Amino acid sequence: QVQLVESGGGLVQAGDSLRLSCLASGRTISNYALGWFRQAPGKEREFVAAISWRGGSTVYTDSVKGRFTISRDNGKNTVFLQMNSLKPEDTAVYYCAAKLLKVVPGTSPGQYDDWGQGTQVTVSS
Numbered sequence: 001q002v003q004l005v006e007s008g009g010g011l012v013q014a015g016d017s018l019r020l021s022c023l024a025s026g027r028t029i030s031n032y033a034l035g036w037f038r039q040a041p042g043k044e045r046e047f048v049a050a051i052s053w054r055g056g057s058t059v060y061t062d063s064v065k066g067r068f069t070i071s072r073d074n075g076k077n078t079v080f081l082q083m084n085s086l087k088p089e090d091t092a093v094y095y096c097a098a099k100l101l102k103v104v105p106g107t108s109p110g111q112y113d114d115w116g117q118g119t120q121v122t123v124s125s
Contacts (some may be wrong), residue, residue, distance in 0.1 A: 001026060002029060003115045004097070005022065005116055006020060006022045006096050006117065007020070008119060009122075010120075010121070010122070011122070011124065012086055012122070012123055014087055014124065014125050016123070018061050020036070020093075020096075020119060021080055022079045022080075022081075024079075030074040030109050031075055033099045033101045033102065033105055034079040034096065034099075035099075035112055036048040036070060036081045036096060037103070037112075038092035038093065038094045038095065038121075039110075040092040048068065048081070048094070049123075050105075050107070051104070052102060053106050054102075055072050057103065057104055058098050064083075069082040070085050079096060081094070086121075089123075092121060095115055095117075097109070097112035097116075098112060098115075
């Protein structure tokens with residue numbers, strides 16, 4: 001099991017940028033696929049982006065394509081989510097997730113085994 005801690009959330013205005021980080025501990029993440037999910041109040045947790053073990057493959061949900069970028073630094077046991085051109089509808093708690101698998105397992109929360117506690121992102125209009 002790997003422990004995940006997100007950081008970098010905050011309150012921003014529409015059009016601003018944020019960079020989320022997720023630091024892993026307990027195990028090296030080099031053999032893990034990693035993902036970001038988000039959950040808005042009253043809504044189900046939804047997939048945002050995922051990255052394969054070496055970063056060669058990335059997947060994004062349609063609503064963030066061209067605005068968000070997922071990346072990883074295995075040497076620092078960290079995965080990032082660069083979020084540009086933020087919109088009010090991006091407001092949510094953002095969660096980091098991990099799966100001991102080299103390829104992206106999918107876009108369903110149930111396909112990931114380890115989760116962080118989340119970081120709040122609020123985008124005002």
